[in-house]
Amino acid sequence: MLEQIRETHPLVYRNFISLGRENAEHSLGRIMELDRYWAQLERREPPAVLLSGDLLPQDVTVGEECDLLYAGGTLGMLHAAVMAEGYHRDVLLIDRGVAGTSTRDWNISREELLRLTQTGVFSVGELEQVIVRQYNTGWVEFFAEESRRKRLYIDHVLDCAVDADKLLGLAKRKLLASGHGRVLDHTTFRRCYVFPDSVVVETEDESGKVSYIRAQAFVDVMGVLSPVAMQLNRNRPHTHVCPTVGTIASGFADADYDTGEILASTEHADFSAGSGRQLIWEGFPAKGTEYITYLFFYDAVDSDNDKSLLGLFEAYFRKLDTYKRRGPEFVIHRPVFGIIPAYDHDGTGRQKEIAADRVLLFGDAATLGSPLTFCGFGSMVRNLPKLTAGLDEALSRNTLGKRDLESISAYEPNVASMSNLMKYMCYDARSDEPDFVNELMNEVMIVLDTLPHRYRLAMFRDEMKLEELMTVLLKVAWRYPAVLKSTWQKLGAGGTVSFLKNLAGWAISPTR
Numbered sequence: 001m002l003e004q005i006r007e008t009h010p011l012v013y014r015n016f017i018s019l020g021r022e023n024a025e026h027s028l029g030r031i032m033e034l035d036r037y038w039a040q041l042e043r044r045e046p047p048a049v050l051l052s053g054d055l056l057p058q059d060v061t062v063g064e065e066c067d068l069l070y071a072g073g074t075l076g077m078l079h080a081a082v083m084a085e086g087y088h089r090d091v092l093l094i095d096r097g098v099a100g101t102s103t104r105d106w107n108i109s110r111e112e113l114l115r116l117t118q119t120g121v122f123s124v125g126e127l128e129q130v131i132v133r134q135y136n137t138g139w140v141e142f143f144a145e146e147s148r149r150k151r152l153y154i155d156h157v158l159d160c161a162v163d164a165d166k167l168l169g170l171a172k173r174k175l176l177a178s179g180h181g182r183v184l185d186h187t188t189f190r191r192c193y194v195f196p197d198s199v200v201v202e203t204e205d206e207s208g209k210v211s212y213i214r215a216q217a218f219v220d221v222m223g224v225l226s227p228v229a230m231q232l233n234r235n236r237p238h239t240h241v242c243p244t245v246g247t248i249a250s251g252f253a254d255a256d257y258d259t260g261e262i263l264a265s266t267e268h269a270d271f272s273a274g275s276g277r278q279l280i281w282e283g284f285p286a287k288g289t290e291y292i293t294y295l296f297f298y299d300a301v302d303s304d305n306d307k308s309l310l311g312l313f314e315a316y317f318r319k320l321d322t323y324k325r326r327g328p329e330f331v332i333h334r335p336v337f338g339i340i341p342a343y344d345h346d347g348t349g350r351q352k353e354i355a356a357d358r359v360l361l362f363g364d365a366a367t368l369g370s371p372l373t374f375c376g377f378g379s380m381v382r383n384l385p386k387l388t389a390g391l392d393e394a395l396s397r398n399t400l401g402k403r404d405l406e407s408i409s410a411y412e413p414n415v416a417s418m419s420n421l422m423k424y425m426c427y428d429a430r431s432d433e434p435d436f437v438n439e440l441m442n443e444v445m446i447v448l449d450t451l452p453h454r455y456r457l458a459m460f461r462d463e464m465k466l467e468e469l470m471t472v473l474l475k476v477a478w479r480y481p482a483v484l485k486s487t488w489q490k491l492g493a494g495g496t497v498s499f500l501k502n503l504a505g506w507a508i509s510p511t512r
C-alpha cells in the first residue's frame with residue numbers, strides 16, 4: 001500500500017516510512033479505510049444491515065445470549081463497563097480490532113473527566129491515573145493583522161491530556177471483572193436480525209467464522225462508518241465533517257509544554273484542494289516529551305473540497321513548519337487521524353435517526369456531539385450517567401421500541417444549536433472573502449475577552465446557555481456588522497429559519 005502513495009503523496013510516504021514499514025502500512029490501511037467513507041456516500045442505497053427477524057436463515061444456530069450486544073469498543077467500552085459493573089447487565093462487546101484501544105488521545109478538563117465518578121464505577125483516584133499531563137492554561141488565536149489579533153486565554157478547557165488506551169483499559173478490566181461482561185476482539189458486526197422480543201446479531205471473526213448471538217438489544221458504537229447509521233439515515237448520517245490529521249511527536253523546537261493551543265490558524269483560506277477550506281491547527285503537550293499537533297477544517301459533507309485524510313496528511317507535512325518548527329531531534333511516534341462527524345438538525349429537536357426497535361446508537365455513530373468543538377469523548381463523559389441509567393430502565397421495563405430508545409440520547413439542544421456557529425467556520429468561496437473565517441473569529445475572541453471568563457469556558461466546554469449565546473452574538477454583530485450580511489449569504493433563507501428553529505427548541509427545552 002505504501003508504494004502506491006510514493007508518487008502521489010510523497011511527504012506522507014517519507015514521514016510514514018520513518019515509523020517502520022509495518023507501522024506505516026497499518027496506519028495507512030486505517031486511513032484508506034476511513035477515506036472510503038466518501039465512496040460510501042455515493043452509493044444509491046446503503047447495504048441493509050438491520051433486517052427483519054423473518055429473514056434469519058432457518059438453519060442458523062444461535063450460540064451465545066446476553067442482555068446487550070455492543071459493536072465498537074472505544075466509547076462503547078465506557079458504556080458497556082457501566083452497564084456490566086454498575087447495573088449488572090450481561091453484556092458482550094465485539095470489536096473488529098482490539099477493543100479498548102484508540103488511534104487517538106483525548107483532551108478534556110479535570111472537572112469534566114471526574115464526572116465519570118457519577119456512574120459509581122470509576123473512582124477519582126483511578127481517573128487521576130489516566131491524566132498524563134495537565135497544562136496551566138490554553139489559548140485560541142486566529143490569523144488577523146497583528147495589531148488587531150487577539151490571543152484569547154482560557155483556563156480549565158481541554159487542559160488535561162488523557163491516555164485513551166489507559167482509560168479504556170481501565171473500563172475493560174472493570175467490565176471483565178464484573179462477572180457480567182465479555183469481549184471479543186477481531187470480531188466484525190455483519191448484520192442484525194430484529195425480532196419482536198430480541199435481536200440476533202451476525203458476526204464474523206478473523207478466520208471468517210460466522211456466529212449468531214442473541215441479545216435483548218443491540219448497541220451500535222461503530223463510529224463514523226457505522227453501517228447502521230448509514231441505513232437509518234438513508235446514506236446521509238452526517239451533514240458536516242471535520243477531517244483531522246496529526247502526529248504524536250517529539251523534538252519540536254518551539255513547543256510550550258505548559259500551554260494548550262486549542263485553536264490556531266496561520267493563514268487565510270487554502271485553495272489547494274478544491275474551492276477553499278480554512279485550515280486550523282491544534283497543539284497539545286502529551287506525556288513526557290511528546291507533543292500532539294493536529295490540522296483540520298470544518299466542511300459540509302457535500303462541498304467540492306478534497307476531504308480525504310490522505311490529502312490532508314500531505315498538506316499537514318507540507319505546512320507543519322508554519323505552525324511548529326521541527327528541531328534536529330524531531331521524531332514521529334504515531335499518526336493520529338479521523339473524520340469527526342457533525343449533524344445539523346433542521347428543527348426544534350433531534351432530527352437524526354439514532355434508534356430502531358431494539359437498536360440504539362451512541363458515540364460518533366449517533367453524531368450528537370458538539371458540531372463546534374467536535375468533542376465526542378467529552379459528550380460521552382457528560383452524558384454517560386443518563387445514557388446508562390436510561391438503558392437500564394428500558395431493559396427493566398422492556399420498553400425497547402424505537403420511540404423508547406431514541407429518548408436515551410446525548411442530544412442537547414444547546415450543543416445542537418452550535419451547528420449554526422460551526423457553519424461560519426466552514427469557508428465557502430461563494431459567499432466569503434479568503435480572510436472571512438479569521439476576521440470573524442478574531443472578532444469573536446475580542447468579544448469573549450470583554451466578557452466574564454465563564455462565557456469562554458461555556459463556549460469551549462459545550463455548556464453555553466441561551467442568554468450567553470445571545471450576548472455573544474449581539475456583541476459580535478455590533479462590533480462587526482459585516483457578519484449580518486454574511487449570515488444571509490452563508491445560511492440563506494433556509495439556514496436562517498433553521499437557526500431560529502434550533503433557538504426556539506433550545507428556549508423551550510427543559511434542560512435549558
Ligand SMILES: Cc1cc2nc3c(=O)[nH]c(=O)nc-3n(C[C@H](O)[C@H](O)[C@H](O)COP(=O)(O)OP(=O)(O)OC[C@H]3O[C@@H](n4cnc5c(N)ncnc54)[C@H](O)[C@@H]3O)c2cc1C
Binds near residue numbers: 106189365
Ligand atoms: C484526531 C482526533 C482527536 C480527537 N480529540 C478529541 C478530544 O481531545 N476530546 C474529545 O472529546 N473528542 C476528541 N475527538 C473525538 C473523539 O475521538 C470521537 O468522538 C470518539 O473517538 C468517537 O468514539 P466512537 O467509539 O463513537 O467511535 P470510534 O472511536 O471510531 O470507535 C469505533 C469502534 O468501532 C469498531 N468498529 C467499527 N466498525 C466495526 C464493525 N463493523 N464491527 C465491529 N467493530 C467495529 C472500531 O474498531 C472502533 O474500535 C477526537 C477525534 C479525532 C479524530
